[in-house]
Amino acid sequence: MTLHTSLTVAVGLLGLLNLLLMVGVIRRLGAHTAKLTELQHRVNRGAGLRAGGRIDRFEASAVDGTAVSSDSLAEGTVVAFFKPGCGPCKETQPEFVEYARTSPLGRDGVLAVVVGTGDEVREMVAALSPVTRVVVEPLDGPVAAAFSLEGFPTFARIGADRKVSAIGHDAGVLAPEADTALV
Incomplete structure (x- = not known):
């Protein structure tokens, strides 16, 4: 019983x-x-910056040697952030290249920022350079910091007064009707 x-x-x-x-x-x-x-x-927002937010001031150099700054981004300019090795970046890059090629804004109205260094960025830069200005920088670079970048790919349309009119991961941000909407 005790057991x-x-x-x-x-x-x-x-x-x-x-x-x-x-x-x-x-x-x-x-x-x-x-x-x-x-x-x-945070990741779904596409960036720390939201539609209506103002981008910080920055200065950078494009791969063709031209100066790029926050003041050089005219209203309507589209800025895209890509990173080598990012699957969604590789998927949306052709759509972005086609957008840049046919954009009424011209080459100066579209900016691609490739985040990375060395040989890893070569292929992306080669695909983007013919149709857009391209800046290559590390993750903590001045353009990424100005947009409070938190995810890839990120697409942003610049509105008046350095304010972002649309921003997100989806290339739908490229359409002007996406302004003022967070995609």
Whole structure:
């Protein structure tokens, strides 16, 4: 009888310990879920900058040697951020190249920023350079910082007074009717 009682108490204590551990795991999962949700919201915005926000001042140099700055971005200018090795960047790059090639804004009304260094950027720069100005910079470069870049690809249309009229991951931002909408 004492063996039976001892085993029942041991199984009860083991069940209680299991219950306490499960409560801890569930709490921990809730904390991680909140962090992941917040991160997903940041990534889905496309950038830290939202439509209506003003881009910070910056100065950079395009691969063809021309100066590019926040003051040189006229109203309607489209800025796209790409990163080598980014699957969605590779998927949207041809659409962006076609947009830049046929844009009524001309080559100066479209800016592509390739984030990376060395040989990894060569292929993207070669595809983009004939149709747009291209800036190559590291992730913490001046253009990426001016847009508070947080994800790739990111497309932005500049409105009046260095304000962003549309911004997001989707190339739909390239259409003028996307202005004032967060895509």
